[in-house]
Amino acid sequence: MLRSVLEIAWPPVCEGCGDAYYSGDTPGLCDSCLEARLFPLTEPYCEVCGQSYRGKMPSHLQCSNCRNRYLEFDFAVGAYDAEGEIMDWIHRFKYAQEIHFARMFGKLMTRVWEDNRMAAQKEWIVVPVPLHRKRLRERGFNQSLEIAREWMRHSPPDQKMRIVNALKRDRYTTRQATLDRRERLTNLHDAFSLSRAGRRCPQDANFIIVDDVLTTGTTASECATVLREAFSPNKITVITVLRG
Numbered sequence: 001m002l003r004s005v006l007e008i009a010w011p012p013v014c015e016g017c018g019d020a021y022y023s024g025d026t027p028g029l030c031d032s033c034l035e036a037r038l039f040p041l042t043e044p045y046c047e048v049c050g051q052s053y054r055g056k057m058p059s060h061l062q063c064s065n066c067r068n069r070y071l072e073f074d075f076a077v078g079a080y081d082a083e084g085e086i087m088d089w090i091h092r093f094k095y096a097q098e099i100h101f102a103r104m105f106g107k108l109m110t111r112v113w114e115d116n117r118m119a120a121q122k123e124w125i126v127v128p129v130p131l132h133r134k135r136l137r138e139r140g141f142n143q144s145l146e147i148a149r150e151w152m153r154h155s156p157p158d159q160k161m162r163i164v165n166a167l168k169r170d171r172y173t174t175r176q177a178t179l180d181r182r183e184r185l186t187n188l189h190d191a192f193s194l195s196r197a198g199r200r201c202p203q204d205a206n207f208i209i210v211d212d213v214l215t216t217g218t219t220a221s222e223c224a225t226v227l228r229e230a231f232s233p234n235k236i237t238v239i240t241v242l243r244g
């Protein structure tokens with residue numbers, strides 16, 4: 001009740017248009033900006049990485065990013081295209097400590113439930129992509145963990161999920177965003193391993209790896225490798241707010 005009283009007195013301001021708004025389900029975004037400023041990923045999309053073909057029906061089910069490559073996860077689902085203003089918001093979230101964006105991104109990522117392959121399983125272990133502890137100290141929070149928490153708050157009630165920080169990042173690597181494609185594909189080799197909490201995960205589980213953006217899929221695939229080698233999982237999926 002306190003929150004609703006406060007919201008009437010000081011309504012939240014939309015990150016898109018800067019206006020105060022009273023309606024809408026997405027924290028930090030009014031309904032018209034949600035419509036106009038974001039680009040949802042729609043079918044048909046690559047069955048591996050979730051890249052949208054934007055209406056053009058492909059002659060094959062794998063995009064140019066995934067063809068001739070083996071990715072260790074079963075499939076990835078993104079919610080929105082990595083273009084437009086949301087790229088600035090992601091940047092402010094990660095590099096300007098604007099942690100409040102986790103609420104918006106977690107809500108936006110609930111679109112992944114529209115993919116039938118997600119709804120086909122009912123029990124998941126949710127694994128945020130870890131930061132190296134040095135990077136975690138610099139940033140103060142792990143963006144993937146924050147998004148995962150918010151996303152879970154809005155997820156279907158018939159889904160049984162728990163977050164386990166099952167992985168750790170052992171090497172302090174160059175940021176993927178600063179590398180070209182060829183460098184990205186090899187930069188993270190052997191960068192991840194199981195954490196102490198991760199060692200207690202059950203065999204045959206379904207895992208969801210959570211990250212903010214999927215570009216080449218290398219980060220997620222390296223994480224999936226560790227889980228696959230340790231647990232022979234039933235499913236490993238990857239969900240992200242954005243597909244780059």
Ligand SMILES: [Zn+2]
Pocket residue numbers: 014015016017018019029030031032033034
């Ligand atoms: Zn707006």
Ligand SMILES: [Zn+2]
Pocket residue numbers: 046047048049050051062063064065066067
């Ligand atoms: Zn693909």
